[in-house]
Amino acid sequence: MPDEGLHLALTLFIIASCLREDERKAAIALVPFGLLCDLDSLFGVHRATLHNIFVIFIPIIIMAIRREKSKYLTLAALLLASHIFMDAFYNGVFLFYPFSQESYNLKFWFGLKERGLSALFTWIVPGKVGEIVYVTTPSPGVPQIPIIESGTELVVLILALLMFSLRFKVFFHQ
Numbered sequence: 001m002p003d004e005g006l007h008l009a010l011t012l013f014i015i016a017s018c019l020r021e022d023e024r025k026a027a028i029a030l031v032p033f034g035l036l037c038d039l040d041s042l043f044g045v046h047r048a049t050l051h052n053i054f055v056i057f058i059p060i061i062i063m064a065i066r067r068e069k070s071k072y073l074t075l076a077a078l079l080l081a082s083h084i085f086m087d088a089f090y091n092g093v094f095l096f097y098p099f100s101q102e103s104y105n106l107k108f109w110f111g112l113k114e115r116g117l118s119a120l121f122t123w124i125v126p127g128k129v130g131e132i133v134y135v136t137t138p139s140p141g142v143p144q145i146p147i148i149e150s151g152t153e154l155v156v157l158i159l160a161l162l163m164f165s166l167r168f169k170v171f172f173h174q
């Protein structure tokens with residue numbers, strides 16, 4: 001996965017850009033939707049049980065059942081999608097689980113090469129459910145699970161926290 005710190009930063013940016021300043025309670029309540037997919041590392045199959053495109057439709061189905069549009073449920077679906085597709089670009093996720101046992105690892109590259117500008121978009125299907133190395137290989141001792149892996153991520157997260165707390169006045173109630 002990209003680190004939780006990066007998921008959190010993106011979540012805060014998305015919420016801050018979609019909600020009004022006086023929607024503080026909803027803003028805070030929506031934050032977990034950018035992170036909760038990773039609960040499947042505790043139960044189920046990691047990167048499968050809660051990392052598939054069907055999960056994204058749950059808030060949309062709730063809206064359909066209630067027969068009313070909800071900005072907050074739409075945003076919840078967007079946050080779930082942002083998490084799943086960020087992970088898909090980083091080691092892959094089982095996008096169509098439980099109907100497909102294949103893990104999709106999207107790749108995107110854009111930049112300069114010796115012949116000029118170059119872009120690449122591919123997806124590879126590395127394996128079946130359970131074959132991702134860190135899911136099944138028991139590792140001795142305490143495995144390392146990075147939360148914030150680099151200074152760049154730290155800066156991005158600090159900026160996101162700052163922007164979110166200023167917009168919704170989390171620390172300065174008025």
Ligand SMILES: [Zn+2]
Pocket residue numbers: 001037038051083087
């Ligand atoms: Zn994840």
